[in-house]
Each structure stands twice: as structure tokens, then as C-alpha cells.
Amino acid sequence: MSDISRRSVLKGASGSLAALAFAGVATDRQVAYAASRSVFTKGTTLANVATPKASSGYARLTAGPGWALVVRDELVAAKPNRDDTRKALASIVQFTDLHMIDAQSPVRFEWLSTVNGSAFRPQEPLGSHGGAQLVKRINDLAKGPFSGRVFDCVVSTGDNTDNHESVELDWFLAVMNGGTIRQNTGAATEWEGVATGGDEQFYNVSDDAVRDRYKEAGFPTVPGFFARAVAPHRSHGLKTPWFSVFGNHDDSMSGVLPSDWAAVAKLYTSDKKFMGFKASTSNTQLRRAYTGASRTLPQTSSMTTRSVTPDARRAPFTPVEYMKAHLPSGGHGFTEENVATGRGYYAFRIADGVTGIAMDSTNRAGWTEGSLGDEQFRWLQRRLEAGSSRFFDVWGAEQKRQVDDELFVLFSHHTSESMNNLLLDPGKPEIRHGGLEVVNTLKRFPNVIAWVNGHTHVNSITARRHRDPERSFWEINTASHVDFPQLARIIEVCDNADGTLSLFTTLVESAAPYQASYSDGSQAALASLYRELSYNDINAEREGLGTPADRNTELLLPNPLH
Secondary structure (H helix, E strand, O other): OOOOEHHHHHOOOOOHHHHHHHHOOOOHHHHHHHHHHOOOOOOOOOOEEEEEOOOOOOOOEEEEEOOOOEEEOOOOOOOOOHHHHOEEEEEEEEEOOOOEOOOOOOOOOHHHOOOOHHHOOOOHHHHHHHHHHHHHHHHHHOEOOOOOOEOOEEEEOOOOEOOOEHHHHHHHHHHHHOEEEOOOOOOOOOOOOHHHOOOOOOOOOOOOOOOOHHHHOOOOOOOOHHHHHOOOEEEOOOOOOEEEOOOHHHOOEOOOEOOOOHHHHOOOOOOEEEEEEOOHHHHHHHHHHHOOOOOOOOOOOOEEEEEOOOOHHHOEOOHHHHHHHHHHHOOOOOOHHHHHHOOOOEEEEEEOOEEEEEOOOOOOOOOOOOOEEHHHHHHHHHHHHHOOOEEEOOOOOEEEOOOOOOEEEEEOOOOHHHOOOOOOEOOEOOOEEOHHHHHHHHOOOOOEEEEEEOOOOOOEEEEEOOOOHHHOEEEEEOOOOOOOOOOEEEEEEEEOOOOEEEEEEEEEOOOOOOOOOOOOOOHHHHHHHHHHHHHHOOOOOOOOOOOHHHOOEEEEEEOOOO
16 A cells, blocks of 8 residues: 655645545545554554534534544655564653643733633643543553554653642652642632632633633533542553653743742742732733733732632742752652753663753743753754764764764754744853754754654644755654643654664543543543543634644654664
8 A cells, every 4th residue: 555645645646535634534544554554553543533523612522533644755755665674763752731730829820811821721620630641541552553662761841830830840740650649729628710710701610600701602510620620639650761851831930921020929829819910001011921922021019919828839949949859759861960050951861772862942031932051052962973973063064983873862842943032041141042053953963863842732743854864854843731632642763674764653642531421520531521621722722733744644764874
């Protein structure tokens, strides 16, 4: 059977098949094609995908047809019979943007949700349930669907917390390592978030008397929701070694505002919840900052608040405290040296001959977008040189050295296109390097085969071409697990023994059922509701799915070590 490639789809060569592929519908032919090339498809989006049962209004979800496998041959032509000679080199799972959210935090900006949907999500109280069920899915799969290779590692590419609170970090570590979680702060017996305040702007999920804009859109009333959401539940923890990467939400207020903004930061552990400034001009200024239109913060301290139960666990952590919290369970990439130096980047062994590089793309100056500091940028080049017998200097001259070659897979939170924040870090005023400069630097090293990232909450895979095909690589961006479609990605690195490599990228959902009873308080049922609410969120973007060429793919590239 011939390959169904992105090129043929783009040219329209497949007719109705192409139209179906871009609509995300897998035909019987495509399902059979993926099955014929894989070890298994069950439990992945090759087999089934969460699909709405209604075409409009609030929709419950069901198991729909899986997504096609799309062969991407922009960097090198696909050769026949490669499945017969394929050898697995590494099997990697990417988690990204889990966003463990303290939905009752005094320092949140829900009232800005009409201009930035991430300020309030109806599914927020159920994030740890969804995360634990994602861990269950990976444990159940245990290996890659195309190579059958047992997972070498899981890498969580940032925004593991939402508001860099200590309690959110505790929940994240419990989800990943295993442990009992009670996703609640403040009052022990009363939910104090905006979802119980009677404000019609927010989803008052358990109160049918409040006809909020979510109920008007068809959202159900779920009596007893909060009692079930905050009940203790357990994650069994990953059975695979895992690594942690910084995201902007792990380093700044709400992932946007500088952590040292004293006017509001002092409220984290207080008994007052921030509800806006008293002056409308200050609110307008904050709105512009929160949406990225400005990097100027209001200076006034005259604000509107309401009373909440204080909780010391909400104290924001520093980057060093973030890394230190990982050490008792093995570090997950971070070491005592990272803690001592404050450096949030490191290299790690994925498999024999395959090295991972975790970059810290956050900017300690704050704001959403990222970049690399000069010290890290120079370290990155040195580390790539150390594992490359052949590379090119900044002038384009080929350099050769007697070293053992490694294939490199890089990980960061930000994408190359979102690394445009070149503000100086106030704690370390060094020049910063943006995404385009990083891309051009990586093209100097043929042994770099992929850059894996998150941040955008959108599936997107981009061929980063160089005129010398061996100096090209793939940038693999995966949607979040807080917003629909709530995915993780398996990446299998395979040597085809024909001068090419294949990177198989397969998306997976959590193990939660596609639909469950609203009265069911089990972790699986609440994780199912977590997914359902995320699909129906009236403020959600609808771009997260990407195109079929951004989902389940085989990414071909020349083998630089051939």
C-alpha cells in the first residue's frame, strides 16, 4: 500500500480522501494503513478520538474514529520496505501544559476571561484527576505503537503549574510520582472560587438558581460537584523515568505578570482575593498587560477584594525552590548543582546514542513569551559540539572532531516563534537570544533531529529546512492537557537502515472514558468531565487540534550518522 503523504494531500492527489484527512476523519483505508505499520493502535488516537455527539450547543463526547497516520517527507523521500528494516533507537512521551490549577487562589484574574480564556476555565477544579488518568494511560500503554520499544522517558515540557504556587507544585509532583491528592485550598468545607459566587460571568456548576452564561449555553447543573472534586484521590505515578522543564506559568504570576509585582503578589497567602482595581484606568492597563498588548503594570495599590480563607501553601515558589522540590524523588533532570547555580537547563541520556537537552526558555523578567539567556545559549552550543563529530561554525565552515556521535532531541516550553521576549533578566542582566537565532544555531548541527515544545496549546509540526538536508530538523509542538483536545504525544526515533530516520509522533488521550455519569465521583469519571467541559468551554480556542499533518505522523529526515 502506498504511503499517504502530506505532499500528496496538499496537491489534492487523493481527492475525497484528502478532504477527509484534513477534516480529521480517518477512512477505513487509513485505519488499515496505520494498523499494518504499527505494533498496536488501541489506546491511541490512531484507534479512537473524543468526538462530540452534537454538532452545535453543549455536546457530550463519544469514541469517534481515530486520526490518520500522515507521512511527512518534506526533508527526505520515503524509501520502500523501511518497516522491514526499522530499528527503534528511542521511545519518548511528551506531556505539556498540565496546568495544575489552584482555582481558589486569591491571585487570579478570572474577571479577564472574556479577553483571555485562560483566566477562567470551567474544568479547572479537576486538573489533578485528568493528570492522574493521563499517567494511567501511559502506564497502560508502556511502549510505542510503531516500534514496540518500552518508553525510555516522559518529558513534561512546562506549565506544570498554573500560578507557580507551592501547592500546585505539590499536586503536580503527586500526579507524576504517585500519591494522594486533594485539590483544595483555603476553607476545608466551602469552595471559595468564583464558581460559587453567583456571578453570571462564571460557571456556577452546582447552583441551578444562577442562570450564568455557561448554563445559557447548555452547560449542565451538577449538584455535589465540588464535594467530589476536592475529595482525596490517588495517582499511581509514572512507571517510566520522567523529566521536568520550566514553563512561564512555573515562573510568573498567572504565567504572564512578573513575580515581583508587589502590589498583588502579597495577596497569595492573604485573606483577600484580588477582584480588580478601583480605578477603571488601572483595570484597562492590567487588561492590556494580561493580553500581551503592553508590558506596563498599574502602580496603584487601591484595589477591590473579597474575603477568603488564607492558606500558606499558596506561597509562590522561586525557580530554585521548583528545582529543589524535585530532588527527593530523583531530581527528574535537576541536580544539586542546578539548585546551587539556579540554572534551569540540563542534558540527559534518553537511550544509547540519543541525548535529550532540556532548555529553560522562560524569562525571569516575566511575561508570557520566552528566550534563552546568553550563558545557556553558549552552554547549548558546547553541549552539541561535544556530541557531534561533524558540525558547522557560525561562518558556515565545516568542523570535524574525534568524538562519539549522539543524536539530539531538544525540549523546551516555548516554541521558536514564541521566543521573542528579549527583556533583560533583572537578576542576571545578560543578553537574550530569540527563537530564530536558536533555530539557525541548531541547523549548524546535523545531529539535532528534533525540537519538542508546548506553550501554544496547539498541535503543530514544522520542518525546519536547510539547503543541506542533513542540517534540517523537525520542530514538534503539542497541544496542552488543560484545554481540549487534552493530549500527550509519543515520539519514537527509528533508524530505517536506508540512510533515513523516522520520527513517529502519536497522540494519546487520558484513560478516562469519553462519557460518564455526572453523579459519579470516581477519578475516571471526573477526568471524563474534565475533558467534556474543556471541549465545551465557551472561551476556548478551537485551533488546538491542528491539521492531520500535525497529529499522528511519520517524520522523515536524513540519518546524519549514516
